[in-house]
Amino acid sequence: MAKDRLQLTWYNKDKALIPTQTGRYGYTWVAPSDPRSCETHTLVFDDYAHGKQSPKVDKLNYSDRADLEPQNDNLLILGESGDVLETLTRVPELADKYTGKVKLIYIDPPFNTAQTFTSYEDNLEHSIWLTMMRDRLVHMRKLLARDGSIWVHLDYAENHRMRLLLDEVFGSSNFVAEFVWQKADSPRSDVKRVSIDQDVILCYAGGESTQFKRMERSASDNARFKNPDGDSRGIWxxxxxxxxxxxxxxxxxxxxxxxxxxxxxxxxxxxxxxxxxxxxxxxxxxxxxxxxxxxxxxxxxxxxxxxxxxxxxxxxxxxxxxxxxxxxxxxxxxxxxxxxxxxxxxxxxxxxxxxxxYPPEEGQPARSWWSNKQVGHNRSAKSEIKALFPGVTPFSTPKPERLLERILYIGSEPGDIVLDVFAGSGTTAAVAQKMGRRWVTCELIETTFNDFTRPRLEKVVHDQDAGGITFDRERVVKPSALVPDKFEAEDLQEATDLLNAIVKNFPVDEDVAGAIAKVKKVLATGPSKTRNWRGGGGFQVAHLSPACFDYDPELDRVLLTPDATGQVLVESVAANLGFRLLNAEDGYVFDARKGNSFLKVIEGAATTEIVDWLVPQLRPGETIVLAATSVMDGVREYLRKAVRGSRVVSLPDDIFRYSSEGV
Structure with missing residues (x-):
């Protein structure tokens, strides 16, 4: 980030954050070089969830989307978002796959000053929130494709500060729009001053090559277009x-x-x-x-x-x-x-x-005002969750699938990678799967992960989720209806609802009732039976590896944790040094490789005998990095003389040489 740019300044901006408790929101500041902040974790792959696509049935109509090949290359991670992003950008095997290749990022941060940071003073609340988001956005910038886009969902509490932060990380020239979503379907009576009807979604492009898909034109969009002269090109x-x-x-x-x-x-x-x-x-x-x-x-x-x-x-x-x-x-x-x-x-x-x-053939650009009629509201989103998990209301402000459908439609294509590091109930991943996108998502809270995120996504791939965008829930005009220009099915349905209310609440004679019945026939609409999703595809379930490095304030030094042993230690050292793991089953003596350099991790002392064992395994021009929990005298010089350019790494000091004095 350029130093001459306009930047937002806050308390402890130069510091990093670490969780005060694993699996919960709550943070404390540390130096950026503290291993508790900057250690790179690896992914531990658990089981794989897979479903089969259901066959078509004659009684339903199917959209083109229902014929898309379900995606299998998806990743659901249990872990803290900052650590997950560090893993995706720094572990070589994952960085190759995701860095600069994520087409769309959507995040709906589940924390705000009124709920999560109640134990902090006001100036610290916003500072912690901004530091958290800054650190995550910097990683997301690395993951985002140059032709991609990031969408940040917020309410009024932090929107203005986030806009400046996004300018700083992504560049003000990449600002696209502030989309406004009408999240409420009625005013709240329990507020003191104003009932807030909307959320905002800040959108930034990955670069100049970012392009958005145009929206299909509706009947109301085409209302001003006519064809009084029989133009061969159509309406104008x-x-x-x-x-x-x-x-x-x-x-x-x-x-x-x-x-x-x-x-x-x-x-x-x-x-x-x-x-x-x-x-x-x-x-x-x-x-x-x-x-x-x-x-x-x-x-x-x-x-x-x-x-x-x-x-x-x-x-x-x-x-x-x-x-x-x-x-x-x-x-x-x-x-x-x-x-x-x-x-x-x-x-x-x-x-x-x-x-x-003439109306543009490719449709019209997306507009920045999204009504709840178009994309749903909080109440409809809660209904979607209740249908999946009857009797439970775990989320106060879930997002409807139609809202995510619009975002993914505008900013991505089938097969693109979509990222959401605040999974919650898993709406983003569920919609991405139903729209043929690949996805990566993570959730911090284990109970949420096990009780809602994973079960919901399993229902999606097993074709057990008939809600959300699985079916086209829009009403369609029946053939008997008469629809003037600019009016659509939802307008006819509102008129029908009004007529039904009149008949229900006011006494009307037989002639009026008969006339109303005739009008309702003219306004007739019905639910669409078009199905968009038939299940199928799958996702890898994973969790973050345990920390191998810790800082002890009393000793003022970095220590290895009890988990730093065996393959966990090998993978951690490889990830933190940027090495790519090798497969021992293929006969490799070394654990990992980076270019012409080979890594060997030893639990115990690095000795001249180990050096003598490793050196013959090399070819000309190759070098050794020997990492060990202790190093015998003279071994460093012995290895340097045996293979020029090789070195010994003492664990943990040579990876994280940190103390409170900054040594």
């Missing part, structure tokens, strides 16, 4: 026929300011003051020539000045006006062309001109 609307006027470097009018004589009324029409024609002259002339023959005529500069507001001395006499060649037959020919239909893009009306604009 009459857009602004002019654009803002800009003079040349000398302040002289550009060639797009001139008059056009209307072929029906004979009136000379100009762009409005401060405007110019939106199309090039040749394009307009080509369109007008479909109505009658046009030609360039000498301009009346005084009239042009009066109509456009441009001083005469800044007008161009060489830019003529356009006029019909034969006004006597222009009106007749123009009306005939109007009656024929399928007008050109710059078209003639009875008294003026128009300009056609």
């Amino acid at each position: 609307f009459s857009d602004n026929r002019t654009a803002p006027h800009s003079t040349d470097s000398r302040g002289i009018q550009v060639s797009s300011v001139y008059g056009i004589i209307h072929p029906i009324t004979g009136e000379r029409l100009y762009p409005a003051r401060g405007r110019q024609w939106a199309f090039k002259r040749s394009r307009i002339l080509s369109a007008l020539s479909q109505y009658t023959e046009f030609a360039e005529v000498h301009p009346d500069l005084n009239e042009r000045s009066s109509e456009t507001g441009i001083p005469v001395d800044r007008l161009r006499e060489d830019v003529g006006d356009l006029a019909p060649v034969d006004m006597a037959k222009a009106e007749r020919e123009a009306r005939a062309r109007l009656d024929r239909g399928d007008w050109p893009e710059f078209f003639v009306t009875e008294t003026s001109f128009g300009r056609k604009s």
Whole structure:
């Protein structure tokens, strides 16, 4: 991060954090070089959860998404998010797979100042929160692909500070938008001042190459588009026929300011003051020539000045006006062309001109306001969790699957990697699996992991989750319904609900009831039976390895932990030194390799006899790193002489040489 950038400053920004209790939120500051903060853990792979895709049945419709190949290359980790990110970015086998290759990151941090940090003073609450997020965002920046995006879900408590922090880590030029989600479906009566209806989702791009998918157009989006002339290209609307006027470097009018004589009324029409024609002259002339023959005529500069507001001395006499060649037959020919239909893009009306604009073929850009009708709300999200875990309400503000569906649709494609390091109930991973994305997610709290995250994702791959986006829950218009432009199925359903309420709550006579029944038939909608997910795929379950290095404040030195033994110690040393593990079953004497350097980890003393055993295993140009829990006198020099460039690493001092004095 550049030092000359505008940055957010907070208490202890130069420090790191370590948990005060394993598996819980609560932190204390330490120096960044403290091994409790910077030790790289490895992953311990547990079992693998796998499901089969259900066959199709005739009574249901299926979307294209239901035919996607279910993803198997997914990872569910039990562990603290900071440690997990350190593992993904520093363990060579994992870094190769994930660094710079994650297409979309979504995080919904499950902590805030009002709940998690109640034991701290106010200035420390925000400082701890910012330090936590800063350390994690720095790792996420390494994982994010250059054409990827990160989406950070927040409420009002930390949104403004997070925006500055994201500017600092990802660069202000990569800010995309602040999306607003209407999370509430009704006001809360238990608040003192204002019932907050929305959350915000801050979105940053990984780089200039990041592109987002456009949204499919809805009926209301297309409401302003018509096709009154039978245009062969389809629906259109009459857009602004002019654009803002800009003079040349000398302040002289550009060639797009001139008059056009209307072929029906004979009136000379100009762009409005401060405007110019939106199309090039040749394009307009080509369109007008479909109505009658046009030609360039000498301009009346005084009239042009009066109509456009441009001083005469800044007008161009060489830019003529356009006029019909034969006004006597222009009106007749123009009306005939109007009656024929399928007008050109710059078209003639009875008294003026128009300009056609068509809906973009690729859809429309995502908008930053997401209503709960579009993507669900907290209440619908709770219903999704209750359907999976009846009788239990473990999460106060879960996120609906449709919300994550929109984010993943905009920012990723099937097969892309999606990351969420605050899994909670597992919504992000569940939606990613249903949308054919690969995913990595982790959860800190073991009870949440075992009781909700893992069981939910198992239900997804076993096709036991019929909620969320598994089915298209949108209502569809029945064939008997009449739907005016700009209205959609949900509008018809609201009207039907209103009519039902009238019949239920007010006495109506038989004639009125009959009329209401007829109207309801006209407004008829029904649930879609389209299925988007049929189960299948799987995920690897893993947990973080135990710590092998610890700092003892009383001794003021780094010690090996009781877990630092056997293969755990080997893998830890390899990860912290950046070595890639070798397979002992393939006959390797050494434990790991980095380039031409081979690592051997010894529990006990490094001796000259061990050096003599290892040296013959090398080929020319290769070196040894011998890591041992103790080192006999003279062994370091002995190894350096035996194999130039080799070295001995004493555990733990030569990996983490840390003390309170900073030695």
